[in-house]
Amino acid sequence: MDAFTVVRGPVAPLLIPDINTDVISPAHGGQGSMRANAFAPLRYLSDGTDNPEFPLNQEAFRDAPILLGGHNFGCGSSRESAVWSLIALGIRCVIAESFADIFYGNCFQNGVLPIVLGPDELAALARESAASDAIEVDLRTCAITTPLGRTIGFEVNPTRRAQLLEGLDDLDVGVRRRTQIEAFQRADRVRRPWVYLESAAVESPPTSST
Amino acid sequence: MSGRTLVDKIWDEHVIAELDGGLDLLHVDRHLVHDVTSPQAFTALTDRSLEVFSPELTFGSPEHSLTILAGRTEKSNTLSQQFVPLMRKNFTSRGLTLFDIDSPEHGIVHVIAPELGLTLPGTTVVCGDSHTCTNGGLGALGFGVGTSEVAHVLATQSLVQRRPATMRIVFTGSLAPHVSPKDLILHTISALGADAGTGCAIEFAGPLIERLGIEERMTICNLAVEIGAKIGIVAPDETAFEYVASRRYAPRGQMLEAAVTHWRRLASDGDAAFDRHALIDVSGIAPQISWGTSPAHTAPVDGRVPDPSHAPDEAAKQQWAQAMDYMGLQPGQPLEGLPIQWCFIGSCTNGRLSDLRAAAAVIDGGRVASHVRALVVPGSAAVRRAAEAEGLDRLFTAAGFEWGEAGCGLCPGLGGVHLAAGERCVSTSNRNFMGRQGAGVRTHLAGPETAAYAAIQGCIADVRRAA
Ligand code: SF4
Numbered sequence: 001m002d003a004f005t006v007v008r009g010p011v012a013p014l015l016i017p018d019i020n021t022d023v024i025s026p027a028h029g030g031q032g033s034m035r036a037n038a039f040a041p042l043r044y045l046s047d048g049t050d051n052p053e054f055p056l057n058q059e060a061f062r063d064a065p066i067l068l069g070g071h072n073f074g075c076g077s078s079r080e081s082a083v084w085s086l087i088a089l090g091i092r093c094v095i096a097e098s099f100a101d102i103f104y105g106n107c108f109q110n111g112v113l114p115i116v117l118g119p120d121e122l123a124a125l126a127r128e129s130a131a132s133d134a135i136e137v138d139l140r141t142c143a144i145t146t147p148l149g150r151t152i153g154f155e156v157n158p159t160r161r162a163q164l165l166e167g168l169d170d171l172d173v174g175v176r177r178r179t180q181i182e183a184f185q186r187a188d189r190v191r192r193p194w195v196y197l198e199s200a201a202v203e204s205p206p207t208s209s210t
Numbered sequence: 211m212s213g214r215t216l217v218d219k220i221w222d223e224h225v226i227a228e229l230d231g232g233l234d235l236l237h238v239d240r241h242l243v244h245d246v247t248s249p250q251a252f253t254a255l256t257d258r259s260l261e262v263f264s265p266e267l268t269f270g271s272p273e274h275s276l277t278i279l280a281g282r283t284e285k286s287n288t289l290s291q292q293f294v295p296l297m298r299k300n301f302t303s304r305g306l307t308l309f310d311i312d313s314p315e316h317g318i319v320h321v322i323a324p325e326l327g328l329t330l331p332g333t334t335v336v337c338g339d340s341h342t343c344t345n346g347g348l349g350a351l352g353f354g355v356g357t358s359e360v361a362h363v364l365a366t367q368s369l370v371q372r373r374p375a376t377m378r379i380v381f382t383g384s385l386a387p388h389v390s391p392k393d394l395i396l397h398t399i400s401a402l403g404a405d406a407g408t409g410c411a412i413e414f415a416g417p418l419i420e421r422l423g424i425e426e427r428m429t430i431c432n433l434a435v436e437i438g439a440k441i442g443i444v445a446p447d448e449t450a451f452e453y454v455a456s457r458r459y460a461p462r463g464q465m466l467e468a469a470v471t472h473w474r475r476l477a478s479d480g481d482a483a484f485d486r487h488a489l490i491d492v493s494g495i496a497p498q499i500s501w502g503t504s505p506a507h508t509a510p511v512d513g514r515v516p517d518p519s520h521a522p523d524e525a526a527k528q529q530w531a532q533a534m535d536y537m538g539l540q541p542g543q544p545l546e547g548l549p550i551q552w553c554f555i556g557s558c559t560n561g562r563l564s565d566l567r568a569a570a571a572v573i574d575g576g577r578v579a580s581h582v583r584a585l586v587v588p589g590s591a592a593v594r595r596a597a598e599a600e601g602l603d604r605l606f607t608a609a610g611f612e613w614g615e616a617g618c619g620l621c622p623g624l625g626g627v628h629l630a631a632g633e634r635c636v637s638t639s640n641r642n643f644m645g646r647q648g649a650g651v652r653t654h655l656a657g658p659e660t661a662a663y664a665a666i667q668g669c670i671a672d673v674r675r676a677a
Contacts, residue, residue, distance in 0.1 A: 016532070017525050018404050018504050022643040028623055041536075041644035046631065070525050072405035072438060076643060078340040079247065080356035098408055101374075101440045102340055102354050109358035157372070158231040169358055174366045175260060177227070177235060181368050184226040184237055185264070192223070194461035194469045195239045195333060197266045 002111040003167030004139050007092045010132040011125065012061035013068045020076035021103060025085040038085035056089065060132030068126055069096030073114075074103025083110045093137050095144070097122060108160045109169045113139060115154045125152070139165060213479025215376045216445050217411040220351045220476060224334050226368055236371045239333035240350075241363045242319040243270035243306075245293040247338030251360035252300040262304050264367040269328055271309040272297050273318045276617040277626025278556075278587045284311055287626045315458075317590020317616040320344040320352075320558040324428065325592050327457025331446030331473040336363060340435045341558050341640065347428030348453065349446025349476065351411070354435065374441060375409050377486035378478075380416040383493030388673045390568060391426040392560055392638065392657035394418075395433040396498040398490055400508040407439030410486060413478065414444050418492060424453040425562045432559045433640055436505040445477040497673055499545055500642045500655040502533035507642070509545060511660060511672045517541040536644050537652050538632065545670050550654070552635035553584035553665035554620035554647075555611075560638035560658050561589025566597050569638075569658035570605045572666070572676055578610030579668025585627070587614035611665065623647035636664040 026040045043054045050057040056064070067086070073096040074082060083106045086094065094107070095115045107114045115137070117125070125146060129135055133147035139161060144152040156164075163173065189196050214222075227235040241264075248270070255262070262268060275293040277286035284294035294311060301308040309315040315322060320341055323329040331349035336342055338360040345352030359369055379402075385394060412434050419427065427444045434442020444450075451470050454460045461469050496510035507530070509516070515534065518541060521527035534541065539548075555561075555569050566586065578584045586606045588594035594616055597603055603613045619625035621639035623646060629635060631650025638661050642653035654670065663673040 015525060016529050018506075018529065020504075020641075020643045022641065022646050026645045026649070028645055028649045040649070046650060072408060075404060075438060076340065076435075076641060078338060078354035078356055080250075080358060083356075098405060100405075100438060101409060102356060106356035106358065109356060157233065159229055159233050159370075160231070162230075170370045171254065171258070171358065171362045171365060174235075174362050174368065174370070175258070177368070178263065178366060181226055181235075181237070181263070181366055185367070188237065192332075192469075192472065194330065194465050197459060 001109070001167055001169050004092065004111050004113050004164045006136060006138045006140070007065050008136045009063070009065040009134050010061055011066040011068050011095070011129040011135055012055040012064040013126045014055055015068060015070045015122070015126065017070035018072045018075055019069055021074055021079050021082035022076055024074070025079055025081040033088070034081070034085050035088040038089050063090055065090055066093045066095065066135065066137060067091050068122060069094055071097035073099050075100035078102045080106045080109070083107055083112055086112060095122065095125065108164060111164065111167060113137065113156070113164060117152065117154065121152055213482040215482045215484060216413055216443060216476055216478045217351065217374065217376055217441065220332050220334070221373055223332070229370060233370050233372055236369050237334060238336050238363050238367050238369060239267065240323065240328050240335040241268045241367070242323055242335065242337035242342065243268060243360070244274055244319050244337065244339060245272035245297045246274040247357050248300065248360055249293070249296050250357050251338070251364060254358070254361040255364055260365040262306065262364050265305045267367060268306045268364065269309070269323070270297060270301055270306060271316055271319055271322055272311055273617050274622060275624055276311065278585070278614040278617040278619040279626050280613060280615060282615050282626065289624060314591055317592065318558045318561060318618055320432070321561060321589035321593065324348055324424070325457065325590060327454055327460030330454060330460060330469070331450050332476050336369065341432055343434045343440065343442040344428050344432040344558050346431035346434065346441060346443035347424055349444060349450050349473065351441060351443060353440040374411040375485040377407050377410040377412045377439065377488070378484040379412055379414050379488045379490060381414070381418040381490050381492050382416055383491045384418065385492055385495065388659055389495055389497055390657035390659060391422060391429045393495055393498040394492050395430045396500065396505060396508045396655060397495045399433060399436050399505045401490065402437060402488055404436060404504050404506040405438040406488070407434065407437040410439045411441035411443060412437065412439040414442060419444055420447065423564065424450060425564045428562070429559055433505065436640060446473050497657060497660045499660060499670055501537065501539060501545060502530065503536055503642055503644050504533070505640065505642060505655060507533055508655065511670065512546055514545065515539045515541055515543045546672055548634065548670045550582060550636050550664055550669055551633040552620070552629055553582055553661050554587070554635055554637040554639065555585070555658055555661050556587030556589060556614070556619050557621040557639035558589060559640045561587060561593065563593050563596050565638065565658040566593070566602050569662040570602045572659050572662040572673060573605055573609045574676065576609060576666040578665045582665050582668055584611045584665035585614055585620065586611045587619040588616050590616045609666070620647055623651065636661045636670065
């Protein structure tokens with residue numbers, strides 16, 4: 001995955017609460033590619049034309065690499081295609097009041113930075129960047145620089161931050177822990193032997209009832 | 211020191227290592243895999259030349275992409291034509307257990323995992339599907355993960371996770387006749403909000419929960435994610451131990467006794483502290499129906515669409531207005547009497563035998579209204595057989611309902627039937643998001659009785675009048 005250090009650009013404001021992943025990455029009614037499909041229910045009118053109200057359809061925000069969200073951004077389905085859809089639109093950072101847990105985790109596996117800010121900070125950021133002036137998000141310093149030159153600090157888990165800066169997903173790191181995991185399973189087999197089913201895929205299933 | 215919660219006890223048993231910044235490397239006891247979110251994970255393994263770490267703990271069934279109409283095969287639609295053979299190839303080449311489309315044990319993973327005794331109390335169960343929380347009905351710590359995490363579990367049987375905050379929702383009182391666990395949980399979501407549990411694992415507790423059966427508890431846990439919580443769970447008790455006892459993959463004999471002794475210690479200690487609390491008296495709850503585009507947009511079936519000017523804040527006001535526009539509803543409009551074109555009874559929420567029985571009991575000589583297409587889709591092949599053994603299929607078909615094959619069906623809007631924009635569907639599934647069941651389709655979430663009654667009345671209707 002791509003490393004994340006600094007992203008600079010306009011911020012598209014999508015301040016509605018509970019934006020769900022079915023909306024970000026719909027299974028239906030899209031227009032082909034992941035990029036065209038993203039946000040389809042909000043982005044297109046029922047006749048298939050662009051909805052002028054939707055921020056990413058407005059000239060100022062068409063190529064914005066940063067998205068502002070409300071609370072519970074990314075709720076619903078675990079589909080990672082929601083994050084892939086953001087990337088397809090060129091979005092590398094989402095700043096929101098809160099995130100749904102699964103979506104939040106998926107961001108870090110794909111080089112997308114989710115940032116949590118309070119509602120007042122979000123509103124101020126939306127006001128300052130309304131004219132599509134660029135902001136800067138720097139993961140090295142954990143700071144956002146607004147168009148007025150103000151600095152807003154943000155927090156990210158140190159493990160997540162280190163991996164993003166290096167462009168490593170969990171699997172890159174996880175495979176190095178296999179010996180440790182084997183040791184855990186050996187000890188756990190004694191503690192909870194019923195968890196460890198011995199044979200995979202060999203037994204032919206008996207005819208069963210509910 | 212105060213006592214520990216159920217979730218913390220199970221969590222602690224699974225910590226392989228503590229990582230920096232409060233993250234844990236957590237062991238996964240059961241990895242459930244379905245057709246749609248797994249292909250890229252297998253590709254990631256192939257690309258990095260990795261093996262599956264614990265093939266004997268990995269189980270799959272194709273369900274999302276399948277047509278659910280009777281007589282279907284994997285060739286019935288283009289999506290399953292693509293996904294089912296791919297899943298079969300990924301599973302057989304790596305020696306993983308697949309409950310394939312024609313297997314007697316096939317079905318929606320969250321329905322079959324408990325049925326087969328794969329889901330056990332105190333286990334961690336994950337799947338590339340957010341409704342893995344369903345498995346919490348048996349006292350398992352189940353949660354959904356993304357596709358990258360599916361790859362991580364395949365390759366390491368573990369996950370990097372932050373310990374969730376804890377929330378306890380206690381239910382008191384008793385459910386009135388015709389009010390189901392689905393109504394209870396929809397009411398709970400509308401009362402607390404779609405993000406009340408964000409960052410939490412929710413333990414559902416209280417005397418009512420203790421009286422409920424496992425299937426009913428699973429319906430409640432299924433919607434934990436719609437309150438924002440990745441995990442919903444009920445403390446395992448005698449009801450859970452009994453449910454597990456004779457299942458195919460469950461321990462037996464002395465091993466079962468040892469397991470039960472272990473499981474008995476998992477319940478939250480009396481003095482355990484929770485980060486958040488809610489208390490809900492269920493006695494006055496009516497059958498529920500959703501009116502908007504979030505499960506939190508739910509009202510009593512004899513209620514009205516709310517007025518956005520009463521929304522708690524500006525953002526919610528905008529969201530409600532947008533939802534009403536999408537749903538073709540006016541503020542203050544009564545929900546009863548709203549004509550529907552579709553009825554879907556099934557899904558990992560309400561596709562179990564007790565759900566089908568409840569729906570069938572409403573028919574009472576009635577017939578599906580002529581302008582409604584109603585489908586009943588069992589959650590698994592085993593549910594289908596059990597329902598047929600009781601004659602439920604004949605009751606449904608005689609009344610004009612279609613009797614489908616196991617799968618997710620209309621819940622994700624796949625399933626081989628096409629709902630058109632603007633059509634209204636009363637659905638026993640769990641999401642009424644914009645475009646969920648098809649572009650422009652208007653979903654109204656409800657319990658099985660309310661859904662069956664709506665199909666017969668041809669409109670949203672109060673099932674309490676059926677009696
Ligand atoms: S029935 Fe619906 S919610 Fe359940 S697993 Fe299938 S698609 Fe997901």
